[in-house]
Amino acid sequence: MTAEPRIDGATDVASLPAPFVRWFSKRGWSPRAHQLELLSKADSGHSVLLIAPTGAGKTLAGFLPSMVDVTQRPKRRPGEAHRGIHTLYISPLKALAVDIQRNLETPVSEMGLPLTMETRTGDTPSHKRQRQKLNPPDILLTTPEQLALLIASREAEQLFADLRYVILDELHALVTSKRGHLLSLGIARLRRLAPGLQTVGLSATVAEPDELRRWLVSQEKAGAMSELISVEGGAKPEITILDSEERVPWSGHSARYAISDIYRAIGRHQTTLLFVNTRSQAELVFRELWRVNEDSLPIALHHGSLDVGQRRKVEKAMTANALRAVVATSTLDLGIDWGDVDLVVHIGAPKGASRLAQRIGRANHRMDEPSRAVLIPANRFEVLECRAALEANYLGAQDTPPLIDGGLDVLCQHVLGMACAGAFQADDLYLEVRQASPYANLDRETFERAIQFVATGGYALRSYERYARIRQTADGTWRLSHPSIAQQYRLNVGTIIEAPMLSVRLTRHKGRGANVRGGPVLGKIEESFLETMVAGDTFLFAGKVLRFEGIRENECFVSNAPGNDAKIPYYAGGKFPLSTYLADQVRGMLAEPERWQALPDQVSDWLRIQAEKSVLPRREDLLVETFPRGSRYYMVLYPFEGRLAHQTLGMLLTRRLERAKARPLGFVATDYALAVWSLRDMGRMFNTSELTLSSLFDEDMLGDDLEAWLAESWLLKRTFRNCALIAGLIEKRHPGKEKSGRQVTVSADLIYDVLRSHEPDHILLQATRSDAASGLLDVKRLAEMLSRIKGRIMHKRLERISPLAVPIMLEIGKEPVFGEAQDALLAEASDDLIKEAME
Amino acid sequence: MSQTALIQTDGSSHSIEIEVAGERIVCDQRGVMFIPDLRLLTVSDLHLEKGSSLARRGVFMPPYDSGATLLRLQSVIACYDPKTVISLGDSFHDGEGAARLPETYRDHLGALMSGRDWIWIAGNHDPHAPADLPGDTAGEIAIGALRFRHEPSVENGHGEIAGHLHPGARIVRRGRSVRRACFAADGDRLIMPAFGSFTGTLNVLDEAYNGLFSMAAFKAYMIGRDRLYAVSGKALCPG
Known part of the structure; x- marks a missing residue:
């Protein structure tokens, strides 16, 4: 979308109320075309998506319609009831809400606008939150989680009856996650409470603006879209x-x-x-x-x-x-x-x-x-x-990921939230939910299963009826069976699942385990990382080299370590997979030597030698190299589909190689390549047709093999845990309120195993599978690749390692190897015992 | 303390034979203990009906835990064909658990019990005899040099076979952490792993185990995919 903003004749500065005109001119500024255009479109009753680069005055543009509208509202007469919120501003970050308020305060006070503006985040003290419900500000700046809490309260109807605008900042970042799914459902509810509601979406440039335009308006009329204003980027970076x-x-x-x-x-x-x-x-x-x-x-x-x-x-x-x-x-x-x-x-x-x-x-x-x-x-x-x-x-190419259908776990959470807000008819809620674009295609049967899940867990064996959280009464409405359930809901609201974290506390006492008094807290680290350490290990955190001393309750004790060498924290979060678009570009670059001029000499030399010693794949092809090294045989492939898809492929290939008696031992995956090693020469097996590449890479691996592997996969178990937390099957851990011991809680892994063998079609397993398809396992991308490379696999049997294979071969030993590794580690620990006994 | 790995007659399960107070007993990878001379099978912490127990406060675990636990119990009973079975306490997750046990599971349990002596040891979750179920109930029983009770006693652990703590152990190797349920033993006392489908673990290095074992002789028999792994206490990690 690169169309120039069109400016109607009607939208000039004259459309602004006097205080605004005065303010602009006093500052020697004039409003930008897109700011006026947005005002005019909002004025005619439209919801609008504004796509603009940073620095284009996006925030002011977004708030202008509300600020103008509030100014024109008649003054509240003494004695008149408090009015509800006029404008909701929602951003993905608490800090952003606070920042925006600070930035808006100046123009508001300089113009002398009669409006009140407050933030509401997880940090807002509870007395202030209470007051906000009774006497709300005109403009409330908040986060998706706070909105979910507000609409699930009994005061929601009153609070939002006068709502005119919802401004969604950084919309491109919100819509791609489950937070976006929950938010879309929240906005569908707001539309019911305030039918005249208009939305304003502020976004950076995205690949498919129409997806966001649909997201902003009710999908009651299928495919309906908001207006679009698109501002060209300024100077080229x-x-x-x-x-x-x-x-x-x-x-x-x-x-x-x-x-x-x-x-x-x-x-x-x-x-x-x-x-x-x-x-x-x-x-x-x-x-x-x-x-x-x-x-x-x-x-x-x-x-x-x-x-x-x-x-x-x-x-x-x-x-x-x-x-x-x-x-x-x-x-x-x-x-x-x-x-x-x-x-x-x-x-x-x-x-x-x-x-x-x-x-x-x-x-x-x-x-x-x-x-x-x-x-x-x-x-x-x-x-x-x-x-x-x-x-x-x-x-100006864009590769923001396409939007996916709304998560069923998120839907379950929302249904419980709506029951907390008041009794509902299933028919009404179903229609309301389908107005949100991520749920526009939700079928009635699935919705019904979500309700059953909320009521009693949704199991085929209906043995929990008498403990139901929501119950259908004679008139057909669903009601909360006990107020304590609303309390439980509030503690578990939201879709952000953080890996369990421990506070890192610096102490001065070395070598005394966790039996030390505390010093300052430096921050938090994932429990899973700390679990891989033993006392005396060192790691980098908060810019310091720290020595791990021990864990006591929810705190990890560390001391300053001398020297500069440290184990480096590994974090599960924050690693993005290579986008499909860039992957294609990289393949294109490999295939076209004339483009190598733009590369540093050492890199173009590397590619040239690869072309001599082995071959460079054509853009649409998959290169498979095989070679011996040490006592093992290696197969290296270069799909460029990102680490997640490669990991999944690696799992599936090793299963197949195992069946073909190639005796695979392990594999390692990067964003660019995948290496598998085995005891038998796979290259020879391909050449003698004992094993064919087309059968090895056949798409049917995504059927039974995938299913069989998923049964065991810790990746899927982790995905399930997240779904179970979001849907409310298991409760979030709250700092300071953890159960005393692990033996009391039922771990998500155990639930997963039982559910999978007894009720494989349960709604949470369905949610887990669809998450896995696009998330941790990236099955969707793998499927696209397998279909792309059909008949285009190029096998090169080599005497020795190729230049292109060097990077991934260097990763072996640094990256975890998959497979039966856990039991192998146990066997090692056990062997030590025997050694000890024999010495 | 002798230690030999042996394979059961059906060839599918690995076990380790250990000594407790001089008695030879077999720890089975499936989480049960067997004394061949007496044809005595011991299983601990079944926690039947834990799912429905949690459901009472609005937490809906899949209602299949009792069924899954009984199926696994059936397979070890079929393997050993014991003359006597001791269920070492916390057989049900709460006092009303036995009454809630669905009909089909009750029949299943009945079939497993029939033709053998069955002893329910009282646990903290189920201090009284399970309602409407056959079998004998006891707070503690002694057989030879061994004493079977639910909670390990601090004063005198000699020959004690207990449960209650759900022992688990953790090792850290090559930057990876592996945590498994385990049998915990020091030649004098044995604490059994929990057998129930929804039971978690408590690390054997937790302070709840203080004073129960002589650390020099302590070993954890960790439950692997298809065998037990004996690991020295010194090689274990807390947490």
């Missing part, structure tokens, strides 16, 4: 790829080689924002920068695991322009104003062209000046990926 004198590594993600280049770039700019893809990368880069920071430049670290106080300090310093550089993860992705950033450094490959564009947009919040950005590929494949992303950014 100046993006370069670091062309380092240093050798670009074959593999890994640390980008250590480029640290002095990065440090010099920081020195040349006012404020630099360094984006990385994972928190562990952030820790590492931060550490390395300080190691070379001879001028003691103020360089800070910001990621979601750090203590809130620490993060706020960094944000404040950033706004005050007191920092020269901040190393950050996606916590800084969204539109908070971060002062005068004049350089964005992106470390590691961007993984998606749209994500890169949005991150680069963080530099220079003035639209008419070009943003400046440097991409730092961490290894050779990333050089290709960065080049592809760079070309995409110039071309």
Whole structure:
């Protein structure tokens, strides 16, 4: 969508009320065309999607219709009942809501507008929340979770009866997740409470604007869309790829080689924002920068695991322009104003062209000046990926993921929430839910099963009827069976499932296990990471090298470790898969040698030698190389479909190879390639047709093999756990209220095993499978690939490892190997015992 | 303490023979204990009807846990054909559990019990005899040098076979953590793993186990996919 904004003759400054005109002219500003256009469209009763780059005055545009409308509302007479909320502003981040309020306060007070504005987040004290329900502000700035709580309360009807506008900020970020699903259901409910409601969506550029336009309006009329205003980006960003004198590594993600280049770039700019893809990368880069920071430049670290106080300090310093550089993860992705950033450094490959564009947009919040950005590929494949992303950014290509159907687990949560708000008729709620675009295709039977799930768990064996949470009464309405259930609902609302985290507390006492008194809390780390450590292990966190001392209750105790060497935290979160679009671009680049001129010499040499020693695949083909090494035989393939899809493929291939008696031992997957090793020579098996590539890669692996593997997969168990938490089958863990011991709680794994063998069609297993298809297992993408490569598999049997295979071969040993590894570790521990006995 | 790995006659299950207070007993990977000389099978913490127990407060676990537990029990009983079965307490998740047991499961349990001596040891979840079920009930019984009770006693553990704690053990190797239910033993005392389908574990290094074992001789027999793994206490991790 690149159409120029069309400006009607009617929309000029004259359409603004006097205080607004005065304010603009006093400041020597004039309203931008899209701001007036949005006002005019909203004025004629439309919902609107505004797509604009950062710095285009999006926020003011979004609020203008509400501000004008509130100003024109007649004054409340003394004695008249409190009015409900006029405008709801919803953003994905608490901090963003707070930030926006701060930014709006200035124009509101300078214009002397008679409106009240308040935030409501998880941090809002309960007395203030109570007061907000009785005497609500005109404009309430909040988050999707708070909205879910508000509409599930008995006061919802009164609170939202006067609602005119809902402004949805960073809509592109909200709609792709389950939070977006829950939010869409919440807005469907708001439309029922306030039928004249209009929505305003604010978004960065996306691949399919029409999906968002449908999302913004009721789908009662199938396919209905909001109006669209699209603002062209300002000056083209100046993006370069670091062309380092240093050798670009074959593999890994640390980008250590480029640290002095990065440090010099920081020195040349006012404020630099360094984006990385994972928190562990952030820790590492931060550490390395300080190691070379001879001028003691103020360089800070910001990621979601750090203590809130620490993060706020960094944000404040950033706004005050007191920092020269901040190393950050996606916590800084969204539109908070971060002062005068004049350089964005992106470390590691961007993984998606749209994500890169949005991150680069963080530099220079003035639209008419070009943003400046440097991409730092961490290894050779990333050089290709960065080049592809760079070309995409110039071309304006977009690869935001397509929207998926609303989750059934989210629907279950919403149904319980609506029962908390008051009695409902199933027919009415069904029609209401289908107005939300993610649920527009929901069939009645599935909806019915969601209700049954909420009532008694939805099991075929109906043995829980007498304990039902909601019950159908004689008039057909469903009612909550006990008020305590609403309380339970409030504690479990929301769709953000955080991995269980432990606070990290710094102590001064070394080597005394967890029997120490506390010092300051540095932040939180996933329990699953801490579980892999034993006392004395060291790791990087909060910019320090820490020694693991022990765990007591919900806290992990650490001490400062001398020296610089540390195990690096591995975080499950924050790793994005390579987008389909970029994958295709990278394959295209491999296939077209004339495009290699744009690559650094060392990388184009690498590709040239690959072409000599082996072969480079054509764009649509899949290259499979086989070669012996040591006492094993390797098969390396290059699908470029992202780590998740490759992991799934690896699991399925090893099952098949096992059946074909190739005796596979393990595999490892990266974003670009997959390597499998075995005791028998797979290349020979292909050549003698003992095993054919077409049968090995046949799409039917997604049938029975997938099903059989899924039964065991820990990935699916984790997905199930998330669905069960969101749907309310198991309760969220609340800090300080954890059960005393593991033996009391029923683990999600146990539930999954029992459910799978007794009721494989249960609604939560259905939700789990569809999540897995697009999420952790990326089955959908794998299916597309298998169909693409049919008849296009190119096998190259080699004497030795090829240049292209080097990066993934280096990953072996660094990445976890899948399969029967858990029992193998137990066997090892057991063997130690025997050894001990024999000595 | 002798330790030999042996394979059951059906060839499918791996067991480890250990000594407790001089008596030879077999720990089976499926979570049960067998004394061949007496043809005595012991199983602990079945927690039958845990699902319906939780349902009473609006938490709806799949209502199939009793069925799943009984099926697994059936397979070990078929394998050993014991003369006597001891259910070592917490056989039902709560006092009314036996009364709630659905008809089909009640019949299933009845079939497993028929033709053998069956002893229900009282547990903290089910202090009284299960309603309308055959079998004898006891707080504690002694057979030879062994004493069978639900909760391990602190004072005198010699020859004690207990349950209650749901022992589990954890090892950390090569940057990975593996946690499994286990038999916990030191040659003097044995604590059995929980057998029920919805039962979790409590790490043997938790303070709840303080004073129960002599650490020098302590071993965890961790339940693997198809065999038991004997792991020295020193190799275990807390948590």
